[in-house]
Amino acid sequence: MGALIWLASYPKSGNTWLRSFLHHLLANPPAPLPPDELRKFCFADDARIFFDRAAGRATQGMPTAQIAALRPKAQALMAATAKQSVFVKTHSLLGEHHGKPLINEAVTAGALYVLRDPRDVAISGAHHYGLTLDGMIERLANKAAATGNTPQAAYTLQSSWSDHVTSWTRHRHPQLLVLRYEDMEQQPTATFATVARFLGLSPPAERLQRAIDFSSFKVARDLEQKHGFNERSQHADSFFRAGRSGQWREALTPAQVARIEADHGEVMKRFGYL
Known part of the structure; x- marks a missing residue:
């Protein structure tokens, strides 16, 4: 039985970018892969199929307390599918829901967290x-912010941005790597080389750079336009929208900026955003 390596983030914080980089680094394809290929590379922690297997029956419509009780077993089933470690995407809080852990540490090998x-x-x-x-x-x-509760995805809790970030980063742990989206964007070579080293990999420089290039925002957006992407929201025309840091300076009003900084200033300061 393998163990789970969590690729964790609050939604819309760079999780897909990290997954794409790792997919291209490990697969080393001759050309960029369509975004939907990520499903073959990485599990999602809310994938209902594992909850159905854990329950021995369909779980859609099941109360959230029962879903919470099934989650540790569902994650153990994910780990059991591989002989070695397997990547799992999560937007879950690192905590409990209905008294049950959202992340099963007994089958966890480590985590990369993007904020x-x-x-x-x-x-x-x-x-x-x-x-x-x-x-x-x-x-x-x-x-109480949450997602899921669809035919494909089980209900899972994110909580607030501050609580989510704090839950994953409050303790320094040798099996945890914390990344900032802005460093992935502005210092890609150094940042993604750190990711590779954390996973015990030493790719040649050209292979690392190819994975960085193939997972770039422009390439991902072009591939989505050509092939589509199953993670695109029904509310949006595309999943990959702009991918640029600092847009808030033009898009948010002073009052909106002040509200976010008032709500999350302590954590923002900790990670250099204020």
Whole structure:
């Protein structure tokens, strides 16, 4: 039986970018892979198929407390599918829901956590969820924020942006690597080389650079336009929208910026956003 390596983030913070880089680094294809190929590379922690297997029956419509109780077994089933470690995408809080762990540490090998300036997350999230900017700013502060409860995805809890980031980063742990979206964008070679080293990999420079190039935002956006992407929200025309840091300076009003900084200033300061 293998173990799970979590690729964790609050929604719209760079999780797909990290997954794409790792997919291209490990597969080393001669050309960029369509975004939907990520499904073959990485599990999603809310994939209902594993909850159905854990329950021995269909779980759609099941109360959230029962889903929470099934989650540790569902994650153990994910680990059991591989002889070695397997990557799992998650937007879950690192904590408990209905008294049950959202992350099963007994089958965990490690985690990479990506965070992004919440002022930019507000813009990207509003686009993805079909919310107004003010509505997304409210969601960033909502301790009950959750996703899932669809035919494909089980209900899971994110909580607020600050709580989510703090839950994953409050303790220094040798099996945890914390990344900032902005460093992935502005210092890609150094940042992604750190990712490779964390995973015990020493790729040649040209292979590392090829994975960085093939997973770039422009390439991903072009591939989505050509092939589509199953993770695109029904509220949005595309999954890959802009991919640029600092958009909040033009898109948010002073009052909206002040609200985000008031809600999340302590954590923002910790990671250099204030």
